[in-house]
Amino acid sequence: MRQDERDFLKGYDPSVFPPAAVATDVAVFTLQEGKLKVLLLLRAEHPFQDAWGLPGGFLQPQEDLAQAASRVLAEETGARGVYLEQLSTFGRAGRDPRMRVVSVAYTAFVPWNRVEVRTGRRTREVEWFPAHALPRPLAFDHAEILSTARARLRAKLEYSPVALEFLPARFTLGQLQGVYEAVLGRAVDKRNFRQKVLKARLVRRAPGVLKGRHPPAAFYEAGPGAREGAIYPPFRWDR
Amino acid sequence: MRQDERDFLKGYDPSVFPPAAVATDVAVFTLQEGKLKVLLLLRAEHPFQDAWGLPGGFLQPQEDLAQAASRVLAEETGARGVYLEQLSTFGRAGRDPRMRVVSVAYTAFVPWNRVEVRTGRRTREVEWFPAHALPRPLAFDHAEILSTARARLRAKLEYSPVALEFLPARFTLGQLQGVYEAVLGRAVDKRNFRQKVLKARLVRRAPGVLKGRHPPAAFYEAGPGAREGAIYPPFRWDR
DNA sequence: AGAATAGTGTCTCTCAGACAATATCAC
């Protein structure tokens, strides 16, 4: 071994790497029947066996954090191809009864019915719960993670095009308005809403109409103002 | 051992906790001579010996993440009593040549001269660098952490009272405007600026004036509109 | 016919941003 190689390794001392496992938890939101819902699973194994919790698991050696989150989500719930965004990291000592675990939480927003959900590994059941009626108690500090995630979602709604992530490529303005109303938890004025999303170029007309139980509604799609986390003009509706 | 205790431990299997160390890195910003600066240290040990990098270190067994960040910052730079905010977590495989390390990054914004900085553990020098003239290369992925931190700072400036964190309890409007100009990197109109911060109640008049090299400037302090991360009316100045 | 939703326009008020001249203090 050459001198420079020895120097290189000099900084490695196992005693400076105290044991803390790295995990990831994933909060997936969707909109179903006009309500904001979260994907939870009934845990089949300890700890917190038989409690509901977020999909989660440990980081594997060669995996990036986002990859781990994506893999864990797929393994435990079957949901694939979901775009995940890092939320925050939770590492309170004692949050996992087994040992010190630091968990990097991710969130996702998906159109209802775009993800296939099934019961997976370490899981007894997988189910969408209304965000305002979660089962209690949740495993670990998952209640805290979820409340952080909801706060982030509400904030992002006002300055980013997140709302579109809940919808398929083509949607009606009524559906889009429904997303805002469900997340914000209040009604918004239809005329102001339409005027604003169109002026901001958040959406633009797409071909076709949705024939529904009543008058046909025009389809819209993401507009040029909705490019990847853009939309600086903040959105606020009514009071 | 009782059955329930055995059940409890059943979930513990060392093989599911692959070795990844948890670390923390801290990006401290300040304003000095009208320029945004970052606190860096010259590393005295491997890896990246003799390169500049952020203060950082490993999580200790009983420590919360924020505590670890605070301790590491104090040990390596002497800065104490700094309010830290979690930024994001960086965990790309290979970001540390020794082993897999996941780092939870924190940021802080401090008034120039409110922190005592000195050379500390594992450190050869500690110095403030202008944010737009950083030494290269930086250790690990610290360049990426810093650019994320700067982006976050710029965003927060517009909808939160972060700017006040760079200033002492009493300050002049000229100083406050200087913070905005340094972070945004452009000039803002003095009249619009004053009108806006006062109308938004971000600041209010404090007793006294600052006698300087020229006309005395009135002191101001944080106003009722500046309570902990509030200020929803987004700030934008000029173009 | 009735229920449910789609679609549409105007007004007011507030705020963002452009813009310039005078007073004060230290040297």
Added chain:
DNA sequence: GTGATATTGTCTGAGAGACACTATTCT
């Protein structure tokens, strides 16, 4: 006196938000 900074007000244009009625489709 000079240089540097403090302080002050008005106008215009854009956007937020309040507000109500008609048309369509399905049952």
